[in-house]
Amino acid sequence: MASRAKTPSRKASRAGKASAQTGTYRPSTVYKSPRTLPVTHLPAQYSRADLEFIGVDHSGASYEARVYVNNPKATADTQPTVSNGYAGSYYIFGHGGCFGDIGHCDIPQKQDVFDTRPSHPLEPIKKVVIATDAIKQAAATSKEIHVTVVPVIMSWTEKSDLTDVMKFDHINLVTYD
Amino acid sequence: MASLIVRKNADNLDAAELAALRTGYTKAQAIMDNRGYNYFAGLHGIPNWYCWHHDHTTGSTVNAKLFLPWHRAYLLSFERAIRDQSPAAPKVGLPWWDWSSATSHSTGVPTAFSVAKVGGKANPLFRGHIIAPTATPPINRQTRRFPGNPNQLPTAATVADLLNLSQFNDFSNQLENIHDFIHGWTGGNNGSIGGDMGSLGTAAWDPIFYSHHCMIDRLWYQWQLKHGANNIPAALLPLVLTPFNMKVQDVLSINALGYEYAVSFNTL
Numbered sequence: 001m002a003s004r005a006k007t008p009s010r011k012a013s014r015a016g017k018a019s020a021q022t023g024t025y026r027p028s029t030v031y032k033s034p035r036t037l038p039v040t041h042l043p044a045q046y047s048r049a050d051l052e053f054i055g056v057d058h059s060g061a062s063y064e065a066r067v068y069v070n071n072p073k074a075t076a077d078t079q080p081t082v083s084n085g086y087a088g089s090y091y092i093f094g095h096g097g098c099f100g101d102i103g104h105c106d107i108p109q110k111q112d113v114f115d116t117r118p119s120h121p122l123e124p125i126k127k128v129v130i131a132t133d134a135i136k137q138a139a140a141t142s143k144e145i146h147v148t149v150v151p152v153i154m155s156w157t158e159k160s161d162l163t164d165v166m167k168f169d170h171i172n173l174v175t176y177d
Numbered sequence: 178m179a180s181l182i183v184r185k186n187a188d189n190l191d192a193a194e195l196a197a198l199r200t201g202y203t204k205a206q207a208i209m210d211n212r213g214y215n216y217f218a219g220l221h222g223i224p225n226w227y228c229w230h231h232d233h234t235t236g237s238t239v240n241a242k243l244f245l246p247w248h249r250a251y252l253l254s255f256e257r258a259i260r261d262q263s264p265a266a267p268k269v270g271l272p273w274w275d276w277s278s279a280t281s282h283s284t285g286v287p288t289a290f291s292v293a294k295v296g297g298k299a300n301p302l303f304r305g306h307i308i309a310p311t312a313t314p315p316i317n318r319q320t321r322r323f324p325g326n327p328n329q330l331p332t333a334a335t336v337a338d339l340l341n342l343s344q345f346n347d348f349s350n351q352l353e354n355i356h357d358f359i360h361g362w363t364g365g366n367n368g369s370i371g372g373d374m375g376s377l378g379t380a381a382w383d384p385i386f387y388s389h390h391c392m393i394d395r396l397w398y399q400w401q402l403k404h405g406a407n408n409i410p411a412a413l414l415p416l417v418l419t420p421f422n423m424k425v426q427d428v429l430s431i432n433a434l435g436y437e438y439a440v441s442f443n444t445l
Contacts, residue, residue, distance in 0.1 A: 024368050025325075058231070062361035062375045091357035093230065096376030099223050099312040118229075118419060119241075125231035128350050154325070154361030155375020 026153040027076035028063065028165040036144040037173060042135075046175035049135035051147065053090060055124040055169025059105055061156035062094040063165050065127075068148040069134040070141075076152050085148075087134035090127035092166075097159025124169065135173070147171055180268075182256070182436040184395070187272035187287040187388050188280050189440065194269045195289055201263030202301035202384060208262075215308050217255045220420065221381035223309045223316070227420055228377065230353065241416060242346055244353050245397045246409075248390050249428045250421040255387060256436070270436055273391035276330045276359055285327040286363065290385045305382040307373070320383045322372040323365035330362065331355050340400055345409045348400055356393050363389065395438045398431050406430055 042049075051067060068074040071085035080086040098105040107120040138145050151166040190198065205214040221228040229247035256271045263269060274287055285291070290302045309316040339355070342348040363385060364375020373379040380386050401408065406429050414426040431437060 024323075024366055026366075062357070062364065062371070064358070064361065089358075091354055091361060093357035093360040093377055093380075094375075095222075096371070096378050099309075099316075099378050101313055104313075121226050121228070121230075123231075126350075127354065128347075130351070153366075155323075155364035155366050155371030157371060157376050157378075160371075160376075 025064075025076075026162060028151040028153055028162060030075065030151070031149040031166060031168075032072055033147040033171060036146040038144055039139040039142065042139055042145075043175055043177070046177055047132070048130065048176040049132045050172075050174045050176075051087060051129045051131045051135075052172040052174055053127040053129070053149075053168045054172060056090075056092065056127050057122075057167040058092050058094050058125055059122050060094050060097060061092075061153045061160035061162060061165050062096075063092050063151045063153045065090045065092070065166055066150040066152065067129050067131065067134075068150065069131065070138045070144075070146060072146065072148050074148045074150050076150055078150065082133060082137065085134060085138065087131035088129040090129050091154075092127075094156075094160070094165075095122065096157035097161075099159065135175075145173070181432060182260075182268065182270040183439050184270040184391055184436055185272050186278075186440055187274050187289055188278070190269070190272055190289065194267050197264050197267055197269045198259075198272070199295065199301050201259040201261075201269070204262035205259055206301055206305060209308070212258060212261065214258075214305060215382075217251075217258055218305065218307070218381040218386075219309065221251065221386075222376075222378035223307075224311045225420075226378075228381075229418075230377070241413065242349050242410075243413065243416060243418065243425065244356075245349055245393070246413070246416075246425045246428050247418050249394050249397070249431075249434075250418040250423045252387060252390055252394055253428075253434055253436075254421055271387050271391050273395050273438065274385065274388040275392060276389070277333045277336045281330055282327050282332075285324045285330070286322070286385055287388070290388065302384045305384055307379055307382045312378075316379070320373040320379070321367075321370075322363060322374060322383055322385070323367045324372075325362045325365050331358070336396065339396070340403060342400075343404055345404075348404075352393060352396060352400075356389075359389055394431075398438060401429070 066080055066089050067087045068085040069087050078084055105122055107122055149166065153162055153165055156162060209215055219225055229243040232242050252271060275281060292300055293303050294300055304320040306319050307316045339351055342351060360380060361375050364372035366372065374383045374386060416425050418424065428434065
């Protein structure tokens with residue numbers, strides 16, 4: 001089964017500085033899933049649970065996205081531990097910003113079915129975090145599941161937006177037997 | 178009978194091999210035409226952007242996950258270009274950086290790549306020089322690198338878990354995630370700007386790029402040994418790895434491509 005949160009909403013992180021663990025890495029705007037998933041929507045048995053991030057932008061800075069289950073207070077200072085609901089991280093190797101002429105990084109539509117050119121390098125992507133333990137822990141201790149994603153910027157260029165580095169369309173929760 | 182090129186662990190190169198590798202890099206970095214380092218670095222990101230990451234699906238029913246095949250073809254072409262400029266002996270392939278090793282968890286980037294000078298001369302493995310006059314703004318400077326804390330690097334246990342994934346797409350996704358981390362970790366930042374490995378456009382100018390990708394390619398090879406060399410969606414096989422004269426089906430066997438991976442290699 002898959003759960004889909006349609007409209008991402010963002011609230012500013014309360015973390016003003018990176019933790020000692022992240023050194024000089026920088027926090028950015030935190031994502032909190034606007035919808036919760038009743039645990040009754042999960043099957044009784046599953047061997048693996050993935051959190052799929054769909055439509056992820058990778059045009060900007062390189063960052064770590066720390067994924068927490070049922071920890072809406074997570075920030076860049078939160079220790080990524082199971083007890084804090086940490087499920088895992090996905091990483092973005094970003095383009096760093098646009099170094100072409102105006103329009104270079106705009107994703108064009110294919111002209112027609114005969115247009116066999118490779119698709120644009122900045123097409124949004126999918127990232128998958130294998131989150132089995134965190135999902136099972138949340139399902140065992142709560143009636144609902146929600147996700148908080150904390151971006152921590154690792155590397156950037158003079159053309160990178162550091163305020164709102166993380167953008168994606170929605171999250172799927174997918175289980176496998 | 179032709180012998181295979183052996184790609185060795187960067188920490189296990191002997192002095193003669195390291196000297197030969199440095200000669201190849203130094204000469205290639207001085208060449209500005211299509212035999213040179215600047216040309217090959219410019220194929221990956223700025224200004225040509227041929228590199229393939231993640232899935233490309235627009236205009237196709239094929240979920241084109243070419244991250245591993247494309248970079249295998251890229252490394253092969255780059256390695257040939259470096260060997261063109263290297264001494265005939267010793268015969269040296271691109272070394273791989275095992276960022277999961279105990280050594281890397283202590284030193285981070287291999288010593289061969291992290292010392293600025295060797296014998297009083299600039300170490301060509303320490304940094305490259307980006308010349309990208311058509312970028313906006315134009316770039317003409319040496320690369321920079323601000324690696325993170327070595328204890329953050331992936332562990333051998335993480336690699337073992339990775340190699341246990343049995344489906345190609347699953348394996349490729351998770352390996353690329355680790356790859357993405359290494360780029361951000363190696364580039365890092367100095368508080369005001371990031372290092373070049375951390376941005377796709379400039380990453381291939383940093384010499385450690387190729388040894389990082391050798392590690393990625395080696396892990397794919399190890400996965401192939403475990404799960405089958407032809408264990409890849411059939412729909413990917415005829416796809417072209419632009420701009421190289423190869424298709425996915427041409428890069429599945431590293432031995433057929435003329436190289437192998439070894440932790441160490443000695444001639445008696």
